Amino acid sequence: VVARSEHDEL
């Protein structure tokens, strides 16, 4: 599990 920054949330 890695931290990601996809920003698919609001």
Added chain:
Amino acid sequence: MNIFRFLGDISHLSAIIILLLKIWKSRSCAGISGKSQLLFAIVFTTRYLDLFTNFISFYNTSMKVVYVASSYATVWMIYSKFKATYDGNHDTFRVEFLIVPTAILSFLVNHDFTPLEILWTFSIYLESVAILPQLFMVSKTGEAETITSHYLFALGIYRTLYLFNWIWRYQFEEFFDLIAIVAGLVQTVLYCDFFYLYITKVLKGKKLSLPA
């Protein structure tokens, strides 16, 4: 998208609509902190700049557009259309104490040192504390209209539901975004006192008032 995320978005949208309708129908923004609403407009603007660079889904794009547009409409109603009803004397929280530290923190702790990413991070940090001027105003006047309490509850429960969404995503999608999670926890904690008052007073039909 899981149920927590969806309910969170619906609750967030409800909060925004409740506030817009409250001001529009009563032709008054009494009891509403213009400063908090200004901060939310900044939050949405800096977070949704990716509307121009990144397409995720029709749902995602339309929600972002609605959030941005309604936040500007709210600010316009408070500072222009119904300016005479705005209770600026009680809206005295110093927003620079929120903007400056969150701006500095977004430069120091982010996923990527790029302009869009720093602005996204800033918006996440700022959102977590943006309600403070409103809560400060409620504590200063010692009361809130029932409709304002409903607005605050819907707005607070939205990030709480997102916490469950993040647990879900960690469990089933192996996804987590520590910046959003920590800020979301802070944001939820800030509402705890209000949640208590809402459940013990407003849901029992009483107006939200604080002991003198």
